[in-house]
Amino acid sequence: MLVNIIGSGIVGLSVAFELALSGHRVKIITRNYEEGASWVAGGMLAPFSEGLGGDMLSLSIDSLKLYDDFVYKVKDISNHTIFYRRDGILRVLVDDEVARFQNLAQDYSSMGFSYEMLSVEALRKDYPLLSEEFDKAILFKDEGNVDAQQLMDALIFALHRLGVQIILDEVIEVKKEGKRIKCVKGFKDTYNGDFFVFTPGAWGNAHLDIPVYPIKGQILKIRGLDIDRVHYSRIAYVIPKESYVLIGATSEDVSFDHRRTVAGVRALSNNAVRLIPSIDRCEFVEVNVGFRPATPDEMPIFDRGDNYVVSAGHFRNGILLAPVSSKIVLDIVERGLESEYFRIFSSERFPNGNHTDKAKKEY
Numbered sequence: 001m002l003v004n005i006i007g008s009g010i011v012g013l014s015v016a017f018e019l020a021l022s023g024h025r026v027k028i029i030t031r032n033y034e035e036g037a038s039w040v041a042g043g044m045l046a047p048f049s050e051g052l053g054g055d056m057l058s059l060s061i062d063s064l065k066l067y068d069d070f071v072y073k074v075k076d077i078s079n080h081t082i083f084y085r086r087d088g089i090l091r092v093l094v095d096d097e098v099a100r101f102q103n104l105a106q107d108y109s110s111m112g113f114s115y116e117m118l119s120v121e122a123l124r125k126d127y128p129l130l131s132e133e134f135d136k137a138i139l140f141k142d143e144g145n146v147d148a149q150q151l152m153d154a155l156i157f158a159l160h161r162l163g164v165q166i167i168l169d170e171v172i173e174v175k176k177e178g179k180r181i182k183c184v185k186g187f188k189d190t191y192n193g194d195f196f197v198f199t200p201g202a203w204g205n206a207h208l209d210i211p212v213y214p215i216k217g218q219i220l221k222i223r224g225l226d227i228d229r230v231h232y233s234r235i236a237y238v239i240p241k242e243s244y245v246l247i248g249a250t251s252e253d254v255s256f257d258h259r260r261t262v263a264g265v266r267a268l269s270n271n272a273v274r275l276i277p278s279i280d281r282c283e284f285v286e287v288n289v290g291f292r293p294a295t296p297d298e299m300p301i302f303d304r305g306d307n308y309v310v311s312a313g314h315f316r317n318g319i320l321l322a323p324v325s326s327k328i329v330l331d332i333v334e335r336g337l338e339s340e341y342f343r344i345f346s347s348e349r350f351p352n353g354n355h356t357d358k359a360k361k362e363y
């Protein structure tokens, strides 16, 4: 089957990877494969630290379970290094979160996931860099941390090896007839195929009737902090990678404003130093900007027609949700199997279509 994928963020590349591995002919049409949020993401695989519940938790757990295998395959085919750890995330709690997270941790444990409620003594001994302002934390042992940039690089190399064509073009029109896509028009060419997958990230409402809008995130890169594990708190998260540490992230409803701002850097630095005071002495490397694909209820959108799937709105968790998002597409293309997530996460839950300002107010 010839499958055209529109968008080359983590979702598009992962879908392309699974389809190409299964022997399909895949073309990716993308305006700019470096503009996606995926290149700047923190790479935390953190459904429990995020305090997720309900359908969003089920989707995230399904994806977390696929992660080891996904990273293994991408590493193997790309022959690239990918920093990937599954040794848990330290969820640092502020007072008004404690009761809620104690209950959540018990719920997650009843589903088979491990956690440890740390005593003050254990916290001071094992996490000596954490500020003494914080004396409560949970270690969610099944969570993970992947270098999103390395994963993206490796995926591009793997796709190259699998013969996937990446075409630089901007899709400007989607020609539809009922529940079928006839073709997709770009500035340079018109694309025909047997199947289409739309993974447009925060730009999703430009040509599709879905309420996706950007939430800007600024994220710092620093060097010289010796921590092994992600420290995730409500005020800041500090994410160690192989040779640097990320500090995230602002959350700004300012449309596609690409500017790196003094206010953003100041807020991130102050909050990070409050969490881990020795960050003050670290080397500042850079600050990056990405646009999270948000929806009014902060959950993704999975829509399908006779020959297409839309996979969008992954908001704060697109890196985590990449493997399950590609499995959902693969199940349709390979086996005609429709995941229950199409019903749960259909865009029909937003009766106002892509009128995001209105939808944002009403949900």
Ligand SMILES: Cc1cc2nc3c(=O)[nH]c(=O)nc-3n(C[C@H](O)[C@H](O)[C@H](O)COP(=O)(O)OP(=O)(O)OC[C@H]3O[C@@H](n4cnc5c(N)ncnc54)[C@H](O)[C@@H]3O)c2cc1C
Pocket: 006, 007, 008, 009, 010, 011, 012, 029, 030, 031, 032, 033, 034, 035, 036, 037, 038, 039, 040, 041, 042, 043, 044, 045, 169, 170, 171, 172, 199, 200, 201, 202, 203, 204, 206, 216, 217, 218, 219, 248, 249, 250, 289, 290, 291, 292, 293, 312, 313, 314, 315, 316, 317, 318, 319, 320, 321
């Ligand atoms: C600061 C920050 C920190 C984050 N941290 C985490 C984290 O720790 N863990 C986690 O799981 N997630 C995290 N996220 C969220 C995650 O980055 C996103 O959910 C994810 O990257 C979305 O991937 P995507 O493939 O849908 O979109 P993107 O990566 O944004 O890619 C979309 C692609 O579509 C292309 N495109 C759009 N429109 C068109 C068009 N008309 N024609 C052609 N191409 C088009 C774009 O050029 C782009 O290449 C973070 C995000 C930010 C900003």
